[in-house]
Amino acid sequence: MRLSDLADAALEAVQSASAALSDLATPILRLGVTGLARSGKTVFITSLVRSLIAGGRLPFFAAMAEGRITRAYLEPQPDDTLPRFAYEDHLADLAREPPQWPQSTRRLSQLRLTIEYTSALTLRRALGPGRLHIDIVDYPGEWLSDLPLLDQSFADWSRHALVEASAPRRATAAAEWLPFHAGLAATTPADEQLARVGAELFTRYLRAAHGDQPLFAPGPGRFRLPGDLAGSPLLTFFPLAPGREGGYGRASLGTMLARRFESYKSYVVKPFFRDHFARLDRQIVLIDALSAVSAGGQALADLKATLQAILACFRPGSNTWLSRLFALRTDRVLFAATKADHLHHANHDRLEAIVRALIDAALTRATTAGAEVKVTALAALRATREAEARRGRERLPCIVGVPLPGERLAGKVFDGRTEAAIFPGDLPSDARDLISPALENLGFVAFRPPRVRLDGPQGEGALLPHVRLDRAIEFLLGDWLQ
Numbered sequence: 001m002r003l004s005d006l007a008d009a010a011l012e013a014v015q016s017a018s019a020a021l022s023d024l025a026t027p028i029l030r031l032g033v034t035g036l037a038r039s040g041k042t043v044f045i046t047s048l049v050r051s052l053i054a055g056g057r058l059p060f061f062a063a064m065a066e067g068r069i070t071r072a073y074l075e076p077q078p079d080d081t082l083p084r085f086a087y088e089d090h091l092a093d094l095a096r097e098p099p100q101w102p103q104s105t106r107r108l109s110q111l112r113l114t115i116e117y118t119s120a121l122t123l124r125r126a127l128g129p130g131r132l133h134i135d136i137v138d139y140p141g142e143w144l145s146d147l148p149l150l151d152q153s154f155a156d157w158s159r160h161a162l163v164e165a166s167a168p169r170r171a172t173a174a175a176e177w178l179p180f181h182a183g184l185a186a187t188t189p190a191d192e193q194l195a196r197v198g199a200e201l202f203t204r205y206l207r208a209a210h211g212d213q214p215l216f217a218p219g220p221g222r223f224r225l226p227g228d229l230a231g232s233p234l235l236t237f238f239p240l241a242p243g244r245e246g247g248y249g250r251a252s253l254g255t256m257l258a259r260r261f262e263s264y265k266s267y268v269v270k271p272f273f274r275d276h277f278a279r280l281d282r283q284i285v286l287i288d289a290l291s292a293v294s295a296g297g298q299a300l301a302d303l304k305a306t307l308q309a310i311l312a313c314f315r316p317g318s319n320t321w322l323s324r325l326f327a328l329r330t331d332r333v334l335f336a337a338t339k340a341d342h343l344h345h346a347n348h349d350r351l352e353a354i355v356r357a358l359i360d361a362a363l364t365r366a367t368t369a370g371a372e373v374k375v376t377a378l379a380a381l382r383a384t385r386e387a388e389a390r391r392g393r394e395r396l397p398c399i400v401g402v403p404l405p406g407e408r409l410a411g412k413v414f415d416g417r418t419e420a421a422i423f424p425g426d427l428p429s430d431a432r433d434l435i436s437p438a439l440e441n442l443g444f445v446a447f448r449p450p451r452v453r454l455d456g457p458q459g460e461g462a463l464l465p466h467v468r469l470d471r472a473i474e475f476l477l478g479d480w481l482q
C-alpha cells in the first residue's frame with residue numbers, strides 16, 4: 001500500500017466520521033400529519049415532498065422564495081422495522097395517463113426528508129450550510145379513530161358501539177351482527193369459538209357500515225384494515241353489553257372479551273400513538289369538511305363528534321394517557337380544510353369558518369395551552385382551475401376540471417375524460433347555518449388529479465399545482481429554516 005493510499009483512507013475516515021457527527025447534530029423536526037380516512041394525508045405528504053425536492057412554486061415559503069434551499073432529498077429508510085413511504089409509487093400514479101390519486105393507505109410507513117439550506121441569519125450562516133431532517137409517518141386514517149378507546153372501559157365502549165350499530169342508517173349493515181349479540185348475555189360462559197364467530201360477524205358489520213358511509217364508519221380501525229395484524233388473536237373480540245350492575249360474570253365471555261379489548265389497547269393502540277404521535281414538534285390536522293358538507297347535516301354532525309372525541313385526547317394538561325405523553329412540545333398546530341380546490345377562492349373564508357365551527361373546543365384548548373394555531377383552506381394538489389361563467393347578466397365563479405368517471409351532478413354522469421365547468425354554489429356565510437337546507441344547492445364532484453411530468457427538464461409540468469401549500473409549509477417549517 002502506498003503512503004498516498006493511506007492518506008486517502010485516513011481522509012475518507014475523517015470525512016465519514018465528520019459526516020456522521022454532523023448527522024447526529026442535524027435537528028429533527030417531527031411533523032404529525034393527522035387526519036381521518038380519506039382526509040388527504042397521503043396526497044399532502046406526496047405533494048409536500050415533491051414540492052420541496054423539485055423546487056416547486058412556493059412564493060410564501062420564505063426559504064424557497066429567497067433561494068436559500070440548496071437541496072432536499074429523501075434519506076434511506078431510518079428505521080429498519082418500518083416500510084418507507086411509497087413516495088415514488090404515488091408520484092408514478094400521478095404521472096400515468098390518465099393520472100390517478102394514490103390508493104387508500106393500508107399500513108404504516110415513514111419517511112425522512114432532509115433539507116440543506118443557507119441560513120437567513122448572518123451569524124448562523126458563518127457556521128456553514130444548515131441541515132434539517134423532517135420525519136413524517138403515513139397511516140390508514142381509520143387507525144386514528146381508535147384514539148378515544150384509550151380512555152374507555154370495555155363496558156363503556158360496548159354500550160357506545162351498540163348504540164352506533166342500532167342507528168337506523170346502520171340497519172342493513174348490522175342485520176347479522178345485532179341478532180347474534182341479542183342471543184348473548186353478560187353471564188354467557190367464555191367460549192373461544194363464540195368469540196371467533198362474534199368477531200367475524202362484527203368485522204363484517206364494520207366492513208358493510210364502511211361501504212354504506214365511508215366517511216364515518218365505526219371502529220376499531222384495525223378490524224377493517226388490520227395491517228400486520230391480519231388473523232391475530234388481538235382482534236378476536238367484539239362489544240358485549242354489560243349486565244345491570246355494569247359488569248360481567250366471572251369466567252364469562254364478557255370478561256374474556258374485556259381482557260382482549262384491554263390487550264388491543266395495550267399492544268396495538270398505545271404503541272402506535274406512543275411511537276408516532278408523541279413528541280411531535282409540529283402538527284397539521286387535515287379535515288375534509290367539504291365531503292361532509294356535501295353528504296348533509298348528519299354527516300357534519302358525525303364529523304364534528306368524531307373530531308371532538310379525537311382532538312380531546314390531545315388535550316394538554318388533562319389526565320389522559322396521551323396528554324401526559326404529549327407534554328407541551330407541539331408548539332404549532334395547523335388545522336387545514338383540505339380539497340379547497342373544489343371551491344372558487346371566493347368561498348375559502350367560509351370553508352375556514354366551517355372548520356372553525358367543527359373544532360371550536362380543540363382550537364380554544366390548543367390556544368390556551370400556548371400553541372400557535374392557524375386555520376386554513378388548502379389543496380395540497382390542485383385538480384381544478386378557476387373561471388367565470390355567465391348566466392344572463394350574472395357572473396358565476398366556477399371551477400374547471402375533469403370529473404372522475406361515474407361522478408354525477410344535476411342528472412349528468414361524467415365519463416372521466418371530458419373537462420367540465422362547475423358552479424359548486426356558495427357555502428353559507430354563517431357556519432351555524434350548516435344544518436340548513438341551503439346546503440342542498442351545493443354540488444361537488446371528485447376530479448382527476450393533474451398529471452405530473454417526471455421526465456424532461458424541471459419546469460411547469462414538473463411542479464405540482466396547489467392552493468396555499470406554501471403558506472402551510474411556511475407555518476410548519478419556516479422558523480426551523482431561519
Ligand SMILES: Nc1nc2c(ncn2[C@@H]2O[C@H](COP(=O)(O)OP(=O)(O)OP(=O)(O)O)[C@@H](O)[C@H]2O)c(=O)[nH]1
Binds near residue numbers: 039140
Ligand atoms: N381535488 C383534490 N382532491 C384531493 C386533494 N387531496 C386529496 N384529495 C382527494 O381525497 C382522496 C383521499 O386522499 P388521500 O391523501 O388518499 O387521503 P388519506 O388521508 O391518505 O386517506 P387514507 O389513506 O384512507 O387514510 C384522494 O383520492 C383525492 O380524491 C386535493 O388537494 N385536491
Ligand SMILES: [Mg+2]
Binds near residue numbers: 103105138140
Ligand atoms: Mg393515505
